[in-house]
Amino acid sequence: MVDQPGVQNDLVGAVGGTVVQAGSIQHVALSTTPAAGSQLVDPPRQLPLAVRDFTGRLDHLQALDALLPAGDDKHAEAVVISAVDGAAGIGKTALTVHWAHRVQHRFPGGTLYTNMRGYGPGMPMPPLDALDGFLRALGVPAESIPVEAEARAALYRSVLTGRQVLIVLDNVNSADQVRPLLPAAPGCMVVVTSRHSLTGLVVIESAHRLTLDLLTEPEALELVTRIIGSARIAAERDVIDELIRLCARLPLALRIAASRVAAHPRHTVAEVVADLADEDSRLDTLSRDGDERAAVRAVFDWSYQRLPADQARMFRRVGLHPGPDLSEHAAAVLADVDPSKARQLLDRLADAHLVEPVGAGRYRLHDLLRAYAADQARRQDSPAIRDVAVLSLLTWYAHTAHICHARAFPGFYRLALRIESPARPQSITSRPQALDWLENEEASLIAAVNLSDQKRLHQHVIHLAESARFLTWLGAWDRQLAAFEMGVSASRRCGDRVAEAWLQTLHGEALRYRRCDDALAALTQACAIARELGDHFLLAAALNALGLVFHEQKRFEEAMRHFLQALPLSHGIDSGRQEAVLEYNLSRACTALGRHREAVDHAERSVTLRRRSGDTVGEIATLCELARAWQGQRNHPKTIALCRDAIALSPRIRSLGSILADLFDTLAVSLHHTGETSEAVSRWREALAIYEDCGRPGRATQVRERLDQVTSA
Known part of the structure; x- marks a missing residue:
């Protein structure tokens, strides 16, 4: 066989026992069975030791099982490639090795494994070196392995022809590091693990992507229990959840923390939790002395150090954000870049599993990565x-x-x-x-x-x-x-006395749902500051809030007195909204006192003011109150009509909170009175769900009692 014109690169072909290279012929005296270019050797079984206490990941194991070549037909399927990706310490290697041990009997041609060192101490492994190791394992003598990369890859593909081999390429940093190691003939399966999403393998080589997330709460508890032991878990069950939270359900962190407890019988879980509680030292606590691969900071370092400068800077800035997640615009502000640039950088960080997309334009870091990002910001900025x-x-x-x-x-x-x-x-x-x-x-x-x-x-x-x-x-x-x-x-x-009066008023309004006595103290102080300032609006707002507290305490006459005192102060202020609020609250107080005709008048004035100012939320609430006033006069058809009018407005409004529940409750009462019990029960159930969700236990109890009475009758 001789050189052929038009063939690129060094390798032209590999046939039988002859490897043909440009400019030379290299003879390899090997048996042609089971594949050309290799000797008869025992099938390689190169998998590292499986994790003894592997836990959870059942869905992921099943997904990998589903990719296995069907039956014994070597030609039933093309090469199957699975790309397992996820963040540092998430358990990609543990999952893949555990699964590979379970299924390697399905691959009579052997199991190849190598750590490509894409992330870790030292330089990543060149594909050329990985090919050398694999070819030797497959029976190719060292002297017969080509020097050139493409010749070596071609011989590797030739040797694998006709064999059923499972190939595990662990800790890969790019698709290019993988491609020379992919077989060409059917019957083989390749599993790749990486901290990067390896989108190129999915797009070009049709790899099946499998992304690992943090362990679930039950999986995390099972892992910790296997390491520490059920007896010790039971003895300190009250702090186990906090241990899991502080480790962010990251498998590596959980293993390190649990191992500290297991290795030292005198150490309690509570002591380890106390060490982890200090965010500044948490990453150092999650390490095993002398073993970089068992140190959370070190494995994060290996991902971070491979980032380009602009991505690294964005990662550090994200670590300064105080919330549980952030928008691309917030990230743009932190990094002082345009939102489009921020989105691009965040998407690259997501590909490297250093941030996680959680919705349209929003991203988050788990707690340990957040602590690491903040630490890097302190160290470098x-x-x-x-x-x-x-x-x-x-x-x-x-x-x-x-x-x-x-x-x-x-x-x-x-x-x-x-x-x-x-x-x-x-x-x-x-x-x-x-x-x-x-x-x-x-x-x-x-x-x-x-x-x-x-x-x-x-x-x-x-x-x-x-x-x-x-x-x-x-x-x-x-x-x-x-x-x-x-x-x-x-x-x-x-x-800032104006701000103090206003925020005291808001504080008092919020307190009335929790601690009425504290609310009275806060609002009395707000009234005093408003009078001192001579600010009519702030005084009207504080008096209104005081009236609401008295209303909550069922002191309705006192409530009305405060509302009436505030009403003239509110005329012509705040686009009429405060006046509308006071008319609404006067309607509520009148209804509570049985003065339903007055309640209707106040509510109708409030509805007019609400509509004039464009306050649709207030209009819905006031229509509900107007319906109650008519309900108090036993005019149930009028009540039902008003409630349905208000409900018809509600799809245009979001964040109605318990206002919608009040509507459903009021409507249900009148429906029940008119014999429409089925719809009444349905509306009460809707109201109950909202009250429970909004944290209104008193109202929820009232509705639950009504439901019990109606459904048990």
Whole structure:
């Protein structure tokens, strides 16, 4: 056989026992069975030791099983490639090796394994070296292995022809590192593990992608129990959940922490949890002395150190974000890049499993990666750089929340902004867009309040705390209370009396659902500050909130007295919204006192004011109150009609909270009275679900009792 014109690269072909290279003929005196170019040797079984206490991953194991070549027909399928990807320490190797041990009997030609060192100490393994090892394992003498990469790969493919071999390529850093190691003939299966998504293998080589996530809570508990032992788990069950949480359900971290307990009988789980509780030292706690592969920080380092500079910088900035997840726009603010560039960088980090996409344009890090990213920011970026990034983020949150409140709740009073405009503002132009932003950023806004408070950015705390008003519609009372408390403290520290009066009022309104006595104290103080300032609106708002507390305590006459005192102060202020609120609350008090005709008058005036100001949420709430006033007069058809009118408006509004539940409850009462029991039960059940979800246990109990009475009759 001689050189053929037009054939690229060094290798022309490999036939029988002859390897033909450009410019030379190299004879390899080998047997042609079971494949050309290899000697008869025992099938290689190169898998490393399987993890003894492997836990969970049943769905992933089944997915791999489903890819196995069918039956004994070597030509039944083409080469099957599975790309197992996931973050550092997620258990990719453990899963793959465990599965390969289970199924290697299905591959009579042997099992090949190599660690490609894509991430780890030292340089990644060149495909040429991996081919050398595989060819030797398959019976090719060292002197017969070509030097050139393409010749070596061609011989490898030739040797595998006709064999059924399982090939495990572990810890790969790119598709290019894998491609020379892929067989060409059917009957073989290749499993690749990587911290990168290896999209190229999926697109070009039709690999089946299998992504590993953190362990589930039950899987994490099972893993820890297997390592520590069920007796010790039972003895300290109260702290096991915290151990799992602090390890972020990351298998490597769980193994290290649990092994510390198992290896030292005198160590309690509580002691290890105490060590892990310090976020600054948590990564160092999750290590085994002298073993880099059993150290969370080290395995994260191996991923981080391979990032290009711009991706590494973005990763560090994401570590400065205080919330559980972040948007691409928040990341853009932190990194001072355009949102499109931020999205590109975040997607690259997601491919490397250093961030996780959690929705359209949103990303998160698990707690250990977050701690690692923040640690890298401390190590590589100066305090001044970090402070500028965080200040930009908090300023952006405060401004955007202020704008979203204006779009979502037109006519609501808001404090005048007293902080500079953000360098990268986000455009919010519609109510649905504003509500989306507020709901998506709920947890991040509360985290931003906390971070601003830690940094003594008083005006940021004030404006971010004020934005927590929208949590009323989500029933997130506890988070709202904490934000308002920080806002009150910040306003006192900076001497902003207007902000103090307003935030005390908001705080008191929120407290009435939890601790009425504390609410009275807060609102009495708010009234005193408003009188001192001579601010009619703030005084009307505080008096209204005081009336609501008395209403909650069923002191309806006192409630009416406060509402009536506030009503003249509200005329012509705040687009008429405060006046509408007071008329609404007067209607509620009149209904509670049995003065239903007066209740109708107050509610109708409130509906008119709500419609005039475009307050559809308030209109729905007031229609419900108007329906109750007619219900009190036993006019159930009128009540039902008003409730249905309000419900018809509700699809246009989101975040109605318990208002919708009040509507369903009111409608159900009148439906029951008119004999429409089936729909009444259905509406009560809807109301019960919302009350429970919104944290209104008292109302939930009332509805549950009504349901029991009706369904047991």
